[in-house]
Amino acid sequence: HVEAGLRTYNIYSPYPEEFNREAVGIISQYNFAPTPLSQSNLLKEGKKPESIYVTGNTVIDAMQHTVREDYTHPELEWVGDDKLIFITAHRRENLGEPMHQMFRAIRRVLDEHPDCKAVYPPVAEGEQHLQKMPPLLWMSPKKSPPSRKQFLKKQPQKL
Numbered sequence: 001h002v003e004a005g006l007r008t009y010n011i012y013s014p015y016p017e018e019f020n021r022e023a024v025g026i027i028s029q030y031n032f033a034p035t036p037l038s039q040s041n042l043l044k045e046g047k048k049p050e051s052i053y054v055t056g057n058t059v060i061d062a063m064q065h066t067v068r069e070d071y072t073h074p075e076l077e078w079v080g081d082d083k084l085i086f087i088t089a090h091r092r093e094n095l096g097e098p099m100h101q102m103f104r105a106i107r108r109v110l111d112e113h114p115d116c117k118a119v120y121p122p123v124a125e126g127e128q129h130l131q132k133m134p135p136l137l138w139m140s141p142k143k144s145p146p147s148r149k150q151f152l153k154k155q156p157q158k159l
Contacts (some may be wrong), residue, residue, distance in 0.1 A: 003058070004031035005038030014091065034058065059088070075119055085109070085118040 011019040032055045033039040
């Protein structure tokens with residue numbers, strides 16, 4: 001089971017994804033958890049430790065293996081030497097109030113840390129819920145990712 005242990009513990013949110021995650025988890029012999037928290041969820045549910053493999057974040061792994069070394073883009077030039085916050089909120093359960101809360105928190109971070117900028121490639125459904133706010137740059141969802149070197153240079157840091 002890939003991405004095993006991701007849980008909201010509400011089978012209706014998001015539905016049917018959470019239901020499917022929990023149902024598949026019942027019969028899975030091998031569990032590939034993306035994070036230690038996911039691993040902990042599986043252990044609490046009674047999975048044998050030897051059946052769980054912490055594999056990491058598939059999106060970050062994919063970016064690290066597919067970005068080009070020589071890639072440049074106006075969004076990366078806009079960020080310059082500042083710290084980059086790359087925002088993804090593509091899941092349905094983020095739309096509406098959860099997304100409003102997320103962006104209020106991001107606004108606070110950007111207000112408190114002028115050396116940070118945020119880039120958000122929005123999903124179409126999410127755009128109408130939010131207003132653009134500098135220093136947040138809204139990307140087209142079809143833009144290419146940054147180079148591996150640029151991506152790794154801009155890895156999120158604790159603020």
